[in-house]
Amino acid sequence: MNVTGHTRRPASIRDVATAAGVSYQTVSRVINGHPSVKPTTRDRVLAAIDELGFRRNATALALASGRSRAVTVLTANTTHYGYASILQGIEESARAASYAVGIGVLESADEAAVAAEVQRAADAGGGLIVIAYDPAGVRALGAVPAELPVVGVVETPASPPGGDRPWVWTDDREAAYEATRHLLSLGHETVHYVAIPSSTRRTSARTSGWRQALKEAGAPEPRPVQGSWGPAGGHTAGLQLARNPAVTAILCGNDDLALGVLRALHEAGRSVPGDVSVAGFDDAPHSAFLTPSLTTVRLDFTGLGRAAFALLHGVLEEAAQIAPHPVSVPELVVRESSGPPPAGA
Amino acid sequence: MNVTGHTRRPASIRDVATAAGVSYQTVSRVINGHPSVKPTTRDRVLAAIDELGFRRNATALALASGRSRAVTVLTANTTHYGYASILQGIEESARAASYAVGIGVLESADEAAVAAEVQRAADAGGGLIVIAYDPAGVRALGAVPAELPVVGVVETPASPPGGDRPWVWTDDREAAYEATRHLLSLGHETVHYVAIPSSTRRTSARTSGWRQALKEAGAPEPRPVQGSWGPAGGHTAGLQLARNPAVTAILCGNDDLALGVLRALHEAGRSVPGDVSVAGFDDAPHSAFLTPSLTTVRLDFTGLGRAAFALLHGVLEEAAQIAPHPVSVPELVVRESSGPPPAGA
DNA sequence: GACCCCAATGTGACCGGTCACAATCCTGGC
DNA sequence: GCCAGGATTGTGACCGGTCACATTGGGGTC
Structure with missing residues (x-):
């Protein structure tokens, strides 16, 4: 360890080289684990490295070699549970692989703004992970230049927005299908749906899973x-639905929405699950502690983030053991907010 | 714009230079806005830049100049509302200043693990912002080498963990004081407190604000x-408090905790605010929509993040207009969960 | 018309690594 | 005892910028 105090510039490989009495190239070989270095020499170099507190300069490495061991995550949001959890999963595995993680927030879905963000991310070097659950993300995914290594976390794999690139996704369709079936099986005549904003013009996976379940049940x-x-959006939607006495079951696009719906029903004097059943999506941490606790579908966002990174890692390094379809299985969690419809209905 | 298709290596300043018939240094001057370049020349260079689609290589810039226009945020968590919002605030102003944002998660508070994370962050170059609301963060702040530009987002400015470095903070003490006074003013004999884990051994700012209010009221x-x-933690604590019939008012260290407490009281058959009043901390987005909606203290986390970045920005560049004490003012938000104590009490 | 000065531009070295290739050292085979 | 050939090690150029300094070209001033 460097105890001399005068820690001016950090030591470079040439400093280490002179200290060990070898050439800088030999030092480079040692830090890269190159086989043909005499053990004696290696030890001398390692001693010098330790003595000078040498750390390889990541910037220089990136410049010289081209590879940068970095991921930039492009997302429209960092505070929502799902987004934040994906980010957490990415960071987790990136750290394990000693990759640096950068983030870029897509504040607006405006074409120019998105393009600028993508550019910035590209400038940072390394790979890219785009969370494309919303219009801004989808647009960003589409704006990524073809030569850039990128993985998209998408709502649904069908009809790729950005060509044939690698994606990960959760089976939202199946999840919505199951949740809807659950509600129907309780005896509800039908299930209403409060949707999250769709990422594209097309019908979202959640919507189509819900629709399928209804259709199958007639x-x-x-x-x-x-x-x-x-x-807030859930609240507005909930007030609207609460006015309709025929509504006895509501599926919500996510747990936050469900929270708002729950509140709206309460304000309208309709009890849950006595008058109306409510189910959410995501199983956010607080959903189990609401009153009534929320029936929801648990999605493994963290695992999704990990899968996204793994995929990117595979693309960036040929040590690629890419899991073919890293789709995690959604799990229905039944709690207090769902039950049979009121007797009269 | 480059339409030739063959986008091999991106253009460098030397490519631009030959294209414009000038030296690379002149190109460098143009992209840096150096004054002494003849307008004619500048235009020629700008044309070449546009033609070749040149973008200045951030890595090379960092290596050559030393400055890297990057911040790394070190935090123990990315999903909790407060943390995520601070991060969002940082990202927001960083983007405005065209700084890159990196994140590093302190998964364990273990000394070695923290030191490793700090090292990684240091290797990334640029400045550092450490969210030091918890033991891991505090330890990380302490482990940052003196020569590194760093700003800490701390619980309380007194008795700095990392020497005399720049911090930002919210006035948690005052916030807790106000919330407690609010509950006392409703007629409660005293206010119980469910604490978030303290960042240090010492009494947290929230705790001491609560204590002060009690003391003043006798x-x-x-x-x-x-x-x-x-x-979950709030739930456990809540069950414990619910057993004590003397408890009529509970202040919680954050809104998530309050959520758990609310649930526990419900399970114990104690109504809110009829039997017990509950107040939270932070004003998370869902708190207004709980049933009962939560009385809480709103803290401007996003603003806090922005302030942290502004401070760091000032440290990194002498264009430093550092706001002396970027303390945002907490605001008490009274909702349904607080009210007078039950008549019998 | 000589001289000086400043505006405008170019040259070489450097940041801290890597890569491709050259040079040296050993060691075994004949 | 000589030489081929692999094991070690060293040299020079380069990645794409910046910095410090040298060089050129006019436009005053006297």
């Missing part, structure tokens, strides 16, 4: 209510 | 109940 298909991402 | 000071960060 249940009437009400028009989905458009929500936003947060509880 | 109210008895019950022992704080130790919670965790999430709803």
Whole structure:
């Protein structure tokens, strides 16, 4: 360890080289684990490295070699549970692989703004992971230049927005299908749906899973209510649905939405699950502790993030053991907010 | 724009130079806005830049100049509301200043693990922002080498863990004080406290604000109940408090904790605010939509993040207009979960 | 018309690594 | 005892920028 105090510039490989009495190239070989270095020499170099507290300069490495061991995550949001968990999963495995993680937030879905963000991310070097659950993300994924290594975390793999690139996804369709079936199986005539904003013009995977379950059961298909991402949107949608006495079951695009719906029903004087059943999506940490606790579908966002990184890692290094389809299985969690419809209905 | 298709290596300043018939240094001057370049020349260079689609290589810039326009945020968590919001605030202003944002998660508070993370962050170059609301963060802040530009987001500015470095903080003490006073003013004999884990051994700012309010009112000071960060911890603590019929008011270290407490009280058959009043901390997005909606203290985490970045920015560049004490003012938000104590009490 | 000065531009070295290739050292085979 | 050939090690150039300094070209001033 360097105890001399004068820690001016950090030591470079040439400093280490002179200290060990070898050439800088030999030092380079040692830190890269190159086989043909005489053990004696290696030890001398390692001693010098330790003595000078040498650390390989990541910037220089990136410049000289081209590879940068870095991922930039492009996302429209960092605070929502799902997004944050994906990010956490990415960071976790990136750290394990000693990759640096950068983030870029897509504040607006505006074409120019998105393009600028993608550019910035590209400038950072390394790989890219784009969370494409929303219009901004989808647009960003599409704006990534073809030569850049990128993995998309997408809502649904069908009809890729950005060509044939690697994606990961959760089976939202199946998840929505199961949740809807659960509600129907309790005896509800049909299930209403409060949607999160769709990432594209097309019908979202969640919506189509819900629709399929209704169709299979021969249940009437009400028009989905458009929500936003947060509880406020759910609240608005919930007030609207609460006015309709025929509504006895509501599936929500995510748990925050469900929270808002729960509140709206309470304000409208309709009890849950006595009058109306509510189910959410994601199993956010607080959902189990609501009153009533929320029936929801648990999605493994962290695992999704890990899978995304693994995929990117495979693309960036040929040590690629890419899991073919890293789809995690959604799990229905039944809690207090769902039950049979009221006797009269 | 480059339309030739063959986008091999991106253009460098030397490519631009030959294209414009000048030396690379002149190109460098143009992209840096150096004054002494003849307008004619500048235009020629700009044309070449546009033609070749040149973008300055951030890595090379960092290596050659030393400055890297990057911040790394070190945090123990990315999913909790407060942390995520701070991160969002940082990213927001970093983007505005065209700084890259990196994140490093302190998964364990273990000394060696923390030191490793700090090292990694240091290797990334640029500045550092450490969120030091918890033991891992505090330890990380302490482990940052003196020569590294760093800003700490700390719980309380007194008795700095890392020497006399720049920090930002919110006035948690005042916030807790106000919340407690609010509950006392409703007529409660005293206020119980469910604490978030303290960042240090010492009494946290929130705890001491609560204590002060009690003392001033001459109210008895019950022992704080130790919670965790999430709803589960609040639930456990809440069940414990619910057993004590004397408890009529509970202040919680954050809204997630309060959520758990609310649930526990419900399970114990104690109504809120009829039997017990509950107040939280942070004003998370869902708190307004709980049933009952949560009385809490709103803290401007995003603003805190912005302030942290501004401070760091000032340290990194002498264009430093550092706001002296970027303390945002907490605001009490009274909702349904707090009210007068039951008549009999 | 000589001289000086400053605006405008170019040259070489350097940041801290890597890569490709050259040079040296040993060691065994004949 | 000589030489081939692999094991070790060293040299020079380069990645794409910046920095410090040298060089050129006019436009005053006297």
